[in-house]
Amino acid sequence: MIRKVSRHITQNEPLLFESSSPGKKGYQLPDLDVPAVDPAEALGAENVRGEIEDFPEVSEVEVVRHFTRLSTWNYGIDLGLFPLGSCTMKYNPRVNEAVARTEGLLWAHPYQPEALSQGAMEIIARLEAALAEITGMDAVTLQPAAGAHGEMTGIMLIRAYHESKGNPRKKILIPDSAHGTNPATATMVGYTVQNIKSNDRGMVDVESLASIVDEDVAGLMVTNPNTVGVFEGDIVRIAGILHEKGAQVYMDGANMNALVGITRPGDFGIDVMHLNLHKTFSTPHGGGGPGAGPVAVKSHLEPFLPIPRLRSENDQWRWDYDRPQTIGRVRAFYGNFGVLVRALAYIMAHGGEGLRNATLDALLNANYIRKLLEPYYQIAYQAPSMHECVFSDDRQAKRGVRTGDIAKRLIDYGFHPYTVSFPLIVRGAMMIEPTETESKAELDLFVDALISIAKEVEENPELVLKAPHSTRISRVDEVTAARKPILRWKPAPKASQAAD
Amino acid sequence: MLAVCGLQSLEELYRQLPPDVLLDRPLAIEPGKSEYEIVEYFRARGAENANGYPSFLGGGVYYHYRPVVVDTVVSRGEFLTSYTPYQPEIAQGTLTTIFEFQTMICQLTGMDAANASMYDGSSAVPEAAMMAVRITGRNKTLVAQNVHPEYRQVLRTYAMHQGMPIEEFAFDQAAGAADLEDLERRLDADTAAVIIQTPNFFGVIENVKAAAELAHKQGALLIVVFTEAVSLGLLEPPRDADIVAGELQSFAIPPSYGGPFAGILATREKYLRQLPGRLVGETKDSEGRRAFCLTLSTREQHIRREKATSNICTNQALIALMATVFLSLYGKRGLRELAEQNLAKAHYLAKDMKRRFSGPFFNEFVVQCNGRTPEAVNEALLQRKIIGGLPLGRWYPSLADCMLLCATEMSRREHMNTVREVLQNVPEAAHVR
Incomplete structure (x- = not known):
């Protein structure tokens, strides 16, 4: 039975370009207080553009309605559980939004004098210190704009470190369970990628790892807990194997929310890692960004961190550009500052104990779901789950129903689907991460939905195969979208308009 | 819930961790604060900045005005609080706005296809260069020295280990535009891409057509x-470009001490399969209704892994949405009027100022400080x-006596008068009306 949602009407809405009519506007500019300038005269006629063809012309209320209507076609955390495994869709506290809009922060120009930027710099320093404490690392750069950007920065640090010892080395080892960004990153930094197989518990196989690590290996990229939600119990031994050959250990911190306050990567052998502030530290995903991907390192990698670095001088914060061993700049200015503000607000709201409690609640919620769903779905690995649990669609596949179908049916029950078909090492993966911010009531609704779907698979698989049934649109034709890409709106040809 | 899990205590939830890796003390982070205290903390930090x-x-x-409706939306x-729109049935809102965004970027730049946005302008530049390397099968990139210095630094960082030599070419010391003769000398059969910026870092408008002809030759x-x-x-859009990479901060994205912003990457139809990043395409649902979805993901790393076009796996959806709302409000006439106001103010x-470069400028220009240092003027x-x-x-030792000034629709006449007076070192009263 579907308990979380009822059908209601949603508004139709054309594209802005289609509702545009000449002369409408949604802006007001003050009267010019200086003489107008003739563009052709100032710039040269050849540099002045004509009218922007087909650009929208709509009124303010039409703009508000347009985007409000479109927003109602979306699902967000604000509407309920968003159990995307690995993505950590937790509640985004609104105080974080409010403080990021503080006047002196929102309008701070990155080139304004340092003496008039001390507040912003203090925030950066405080967040760096908090993240170093949480990860057990020695130094943090907040510049990378996203997780993958942090990965690139981290692997460049490893390369710079090896180069400083005279040999950049050749390859990066990556478990087959890793996020796809890991191998793409290693390639961008000039390394070849060697995949390493997981064992039957979903973990790195230590014996086979030991047999392949040699002086050509620059480092290992490991996710811990890994992408099946299992803690790499041999991590200390793994790090030891790498370190013995002079190689470095990179940790993809996508799942750091399972560890905060319990254990610290810096204490189990990690040399460099990134964090996703939009996951562990609750900054909003915003439909796919902005994020932030700070990188934390042990002291031996600090000289290579990107410029600029924050430095304290006579009780004033300064930006230090004079870093001879730096890998350079990874982006303009100082990082996604607005995201950093939100993350610091989250850390301040929780405090040390609160952060640990959040971790425990995340683990409890994941294990609760696992326990209740295990009778109905095949758990991928028997190893204990941390903050997420991964099932396989093995049982449902026998009825011709796959993970993607179950996911679509969940939509009818009022939930966003779990992560579908990832990690790749699990056949028909269903990866569920509830996060700590969900109540038992919400979790129970979710579990009931999945149990109900499991029964539907037995009794009426067609119902699941054709899902969703209650959305504005049914399943979309992604094949045609890719085969004949239409990536922008164009006005209908005049002749066919007449025919309409 | 513990009982359901068969556990006695929360600590048992991580019993599988080796005891020697457990943190044996509380995190050294101050106890949690109330909402009021957090707001006060950030208000105090904001007050320490320029206000x-x-x-x-x-x-x-x-600095451009941000219409109120932008934050409303x-x-x-x-x-x-939504995620990347992987489930199109419940993400049509985000998908539709991105499709509108891609369309507007094409309309503005004169390109055929634009992606769903990049981290920012600075990281869009190396992604564009990497794209050119893939398309041409060549390695070298020529970048003008009047491209934003920090963008050039980012380009070098990205290119460092990808076998992509980066070579800079000069700017014309008089006009401030890219030195096309120097460009022509350096262009060779190994050049994959030529990078220019317009208006460039000095605010001067470049001759895109001439640069394109040289590159294409x-x-x-x-x-x-x-x-x-x-x-x-x-400005006339860069229609002769093959790839346009830019920063949208001016479209209602707050300065926010340098980020988050949104970059764009746009290109011609024939190169679109080499575009990195997310793309939204139009399609139909199973009942023939118009729908949008993420598309061409076979370029991306979750499928291609080490063979992907880039490791980028996000866009800046919410920031790109700010730009989309801004452009919807201003529209065809408003954007023109806004640009004309910027031109007039600058x-x-x-x-009467001693401009360092003679080339035409939009809303920024380089000025010489009349025998004083820019720091003294500031x-x-x-x-x-x-x-x-x-x-x-x-960034430019030869321009140590110069500063870059910018005026926008937010610059007021009386403040501009003060700047003019201070720069020209004349008593303020003389010009005040």
Whole structure:
């Protein structure tokens, strides 16, 4: 039975370009207080553009309605559980939004004098210190704009470190369970990628790892807990194997929310890692960004961190550009500052104990779901789950129903689907991460939905195969979208308009 | 819930961790604070920054008015708290706005296809260069020295280990535009891409057509960069470019001490399969209704892994949405009017000043400081509660006596008068009307 949602009407809405009519506007500019300038005269006629063809012309209320209507076609955390495994869709506290809009922060120009930027710099320093404490690392750069950007920065640090010892080395080892960004990153930094197989518990196989690590290996990229939600119990031994050959250990911190306050990567052998502030530290995903991907390192990698670095001088914060061993700049200015503000607000709201409690609640919620769903779905690995649990669609596949179908049916029950078909090492993966911010009531609704779907698979698989049934649109034709890409709106040809 | 899990205590939830890796003390982070205390903390930090100072800084980040409706829209929880639209049935809102965004970027730049946005302008530039390397099968990138210095630094960082030599070419010392003769000398059969910025870092408008002709003659691609997006409302779009990489901060994205911003990458139809990043395409649902979905994901790393076009796996959806709402409000006429106001303000500010470069400019220009250092001028302005221009010596030793000044629709006449007076070192009273 579907308990979380009822059908209601949603508004139709054309594209802005289609509702545009000449002369409408949604802006007001003050009267010019200086003489107008003739563009052709100032710039040269050849540099002045004509009218922007087909650009929208709509009124303010039409703009508000347009985007409000479109927003109602979306699902967000604000509407309920968003159990995307690995993505950590937790509640985004609104105080974080409010403080990021503080006047002196929102309008701070990155080139304004340092003496008039001390507040912003203090925030950066405080967040760096908090993240170093949480990860057990020695130094943090907040510049990378996203997780993958942090990965690139981290692997460049490893390369710079090896180069400083005279040999950049050749390859990066990556478990087959890793996020796809890991191998793409290693390639961008000039390394070849060697995949390493997981064992039957979903973990790195230590014996086979030991047999392949040699002086050509620059480092290992490991996710811990890994992408099946299992803690790499041999991590200390793994790090030891790498370190013995002079190689470095990179940790993809996508799942750091399972560890905060319990254990610290810096204490189990990690040399460099990134964090996703939009996951562990609750900054909003915003439909796919902005994020932030700070990188934390042990002291031996600090000289290579990107410029600029924050430095304290006579009780004033300064930006230090004079870093001879730096890998350079990874982006303009100082990082996604607005995201950093939100993350610091989250850390301040929780405090040390609160952060640990959040971790425990995340683990409890994941294990609760696992326990209740295990009778109905095949758990991928028997190893204990941390903050997420991964099932396989093995049982449902026998009825011709796959993970993607179950996911679509969940939509009818009022939930966003779990992560579908990832990690790749699990056949028909269903990866569920509830996060700590969900109540038992919400979790129970979710579990009931999945149990109900499991029964539907037995009794009426067609119902699941054709899902969703209650959305504005049914399943979309992604094949045609890719085969004949239409990536922008164009006005209908005049002749066919007449025919309409 | 513990009982359901068969556990006695929360600590048992991590019993599988080796005891020697467990943290044996509380995190050294202050106890949790109330909402009021958090708001107060950030208010105090904001107060330590410049507040209420008129500013003439540009250089990649611009002060433009942010219409109220922009935050109204991006504060909607359905946009703010949604994820990447992998499930199109319940993400049509985000997908539709991205499709509109891609369309507007094409309309503004004169390109055929634009992706769903990049981290920012600076990271869009190396992604454009990598794209040109893939398309041409060549390695070398030529970048003009008047492209934003920090963008060039980012380009070098990305290119360092990808076998992509980066070579800089000069700017014309008189006009401030790219030195096309120097470009022509350096162009060769190994050149994959030529990168210019317009308006460039000095605010001068480049001759895109001429640069394109030179690049194309040698089989190289032309990448055109912009940092001041409002200029697109008035300037001829870079139609002769092969790839356009830019920064949208000017479209209602707050300066926020340098981020988060949104970059764009746009290109011609024939190169679209080499575009990195997310793309939204139009399609139909199983009942024939118009629908949108993420598309061409076979370029991306979750499928291609080490063979992907880039490791980028996000866009800046919420920030791109700010730009989309802004462009919807201003529309066809408004963007033009806004750009014309910027032009008028900057030309008012520049009047009688000793401009360092003679090339045409939009809303930024380089000025010589009349025998004083730019720092001294800025100090004099600060005493009048005005933040002056950006001193250029840090990146261009030969321009150590120069600053980059920017005026926008937010610059007021009386403040501009003060800047003019201080720069010309004349008593303020003489010009005050």
